Amino acid sequence: MDIKATVLQILSDLTGNDVSGAMDDNLFDSGLLDSMGSVQLLLQLQSDLGINVPVSEFERSEWDTPNKIIAKAESLA
Amino acid sequence: MLTFEPYGNPTYFALLGVALLPLMIGILYGKRSRLYETLISIFFLVLTFGGPKWTQGVALIIYILYEVALTWGYAVYRKQHNSGPVFFMTVILSILPLTIVKVTPAVANGQSSLIGFLGVSYLSFRAVQTIMETRDGTLKDYQVMTFLQFMLFFPTISSGPIDRYRRFEADYRSVPDRDKYLGMIQKGVRYIFVGFLYKFILAYYFGTILMPKLQIMAMNSRGGFMDLSWPVVGYMYCYSADLFFDFAGYSLFAVGTSYLMGIETPMNFNQPWRSPNIKDFWNRWHITLSFWFRDFIYMRLVFWFMKHRVFKKPTTTANVTYIINMLVMGFWHGVTWYYITYGLFHGVALVINDAWLRYKKKHRQSIPHNGFTQVFAIFLTANMVCFSFLIFSGLLDKLWFH
Numbered sequence: 405m406d407i408k409a410t411v412l413q414i415l416s417d418l419t420g421n422d423v424s425g426a427m428d429d430n431l432f433d434s435g436l437l438d439s440m441g442s443v444q445l446l447l448q449l450q451s452d453l454g455i456n457v458p459v460s461e462f463e464r465s466e467w468d469t470p471n472k473i474i475a476k477a478e479s480l481a
Numbered sequence: 482m483l484t485f486e487p488y489g490n491p492t493y494f495a496l497l498g499v500a501l502l503p504l505m506i507g508i509l510y511g512k513r514s515r516l517y518e519t520l521i522s523i524f525f526l527v528l529t530f531g532g533p534k535w536t537q538g539v540a541l542i543i544y545i546l547y548e549v550a551l552t553w554g555y556a557v558y559r560k561q562h563n564s565g566p567v568f569f570m571t572v573i574l575s576i577l578p579l580t581i582v583k584v585t586p587a588v589a590n591g592q593s594s595l596i597g598f599l600g601v602s603y604l605s606f607r608a609v610q611t612i613m614e615t616r617d618g619t620l621k622d623y624q625v626m627t628f629l630q631f632m633l634f635f636p637t638i639s640s641g642p643i644d645r646y647r648r649f650e651a652d653y654r655s656v657p658d659r660d661k662y663l664g665m666i667q668k669g670v671r672y673i674f675v676g677f678l679y680k681f682i683l684a685y686y687f688g689t690i691l692m693p694k695l696q697i698m699a700m701n702s703r704g705g706f707m708d709l710s711w712p713v714v715g716y717m718y719c720y721s722a723d724l725f726f727d728f729a730g731y732s733l734f735a736v737g738t739s740y741l742m743g744i745e746t747p748m749n750f751n752q753p754w755r756s757p758n759i760k761d762f763w764n765r766w767h768i769t770l771s772f773w774f775r776d777f778i779y780m781r782l783v784f785w786f787m788k789h790r791v792f793k794k795p796t797t798t799a800n801v802t803y804i805i806n807m808l809v810m811g812f813w814h815g816v817t818w819y820y821i822t823y824g825l826f827h828g829v830a831l832v833i834n835d836a837w838l839r840y841k842k843k844h845r846q847s848i849p850h851n852g853f854t855q856v857f858a859i860f861l862t863a864n865m866v867c868f869s870f871l872i873f874s875g876l877l878d879k880l881w882f883h
């Protein structure tokens with residue numbers, strides 16, 4: 405399964421925006437993601453990709469752009 | 482015997498300067514002396530908890546032994562097993578001393594508990610996160626000695642900032658290179674001097690000179706609607722200014738001193754009065770506390786609620802968790818009606834804030850966004866916050882019930 409496409413799909417469902425044009429934009433600064441959104445993202449990663457991320461692994465600065473999230477998902481898959 | 486409030490007077494700072502000098506020269510030459518660091522930690526802990534306050538010192542020692550036993554025991558247990566109930570029991574046991582300290586005054590006519598000491602609430606946060614990260618498996622290499630240094634790191638022991646075990650350990654195990662460390666010294670010294678301005682000039686003026694006068698005026702102006710009067714409004718702003726400058730000043734001392742010791746303790750305040758909404762305010766005010774609540778209560782509760790599908794809609798989950806999160810924060814401040822109301826107030830404020838942000842996102846075209854709305858948002862947020870601090874101050878309790 406293509407991790408990149410899945411993550412982008414999850415992000416667009418979560419934020420209601422297509423983020424594929426702004427892969428290095430900070431999702432927290434722009435208000436597209438917050439703590440609630442982060443948890444939903446972790447749960448989606450678990451159900452769609454089988455990636456298990458404990459909450460304490462979620463260091464915001466490592467998950468704040470689409471590119472970083474894809475890299476994280478790929479490293480944990 | 483000498484005894485001090487941490488960062489309380491010039492002598493404390495003079496002693497700090499003398500004690501830190503050898504350590505700083507060491508780091509400049511790429512060396513950390515564990516022995517020396519431990520000795521000055523003990524020295525400053527004795528200054529804070531010794532002499533007439535020796536009972537607090539004894540309470541601290543017993544408390545630390547208790548938390549070491551729990552965290553160490555749990556780390557050993559977690560290598561083999563991972564049961565939910567054992568985890569919950571360990572967390573409950575680790576906050577038991579704090580709970581006793583917080584509940585005792587409410588049930589014993591304001592008497593404080595014998596097991597309390599300055600900093601017990603802040604140390605509990607560090608112990609609980611250590612246990613939680615051990616359970617998650619993100620903290621694999623628990624060391625008793627590192628845990629002790631982390632808990633007893635004297636610059637932040639009394640009131641934070643609340644560091645994280647793994648972040649602290651990474652700094653503590655390494656020595657910053659000379660260029661980086663020179664930058665840290667520069668920052669550290671600047672923080673300490675801004676701290677002087679905040680704590681000894683501004684907080685002194687607002688808190689020690691102005692506030693008692695306003696309080697007397699407010700008490701003498703009772704009788705109107707809910708005993709409110711202009712002096713109460715004045716007190717509200719004055720108390721808010723004092724709270725900010727006093728705590729931000731203390732935090733600057735703690736962070737500055739940490740930097741001089743080569744430890745990048747996280748900042749506690751980031752221009753909170755320019756927040757355009759309450760959500761942003763909590764990203765800027767008492768940051769290490771609010772992030773602790775975010776990471777170890779809010780996100781975990783949301784995760785659990787959503788995984789078990791407790792509520793149908795994500796917004797309901799978020800709202801219920803906001804209220805729980807802020808109520809817990811209220812109780813943590815102390816078991817009085819005004820602390821709990823303060824927590825509830827902020828919980829409700831966050832719920833309303835989120836609803837507004839959702840509405841704004843949907844109606845992006847029709848809602849104006851310009852310089853004026855921005856200034857208005859900042860003004861409204863600052864005043865809501867000041868009002869919440871009036872509740873927090875306990876003045877209303879004095880006005881209404883004394």
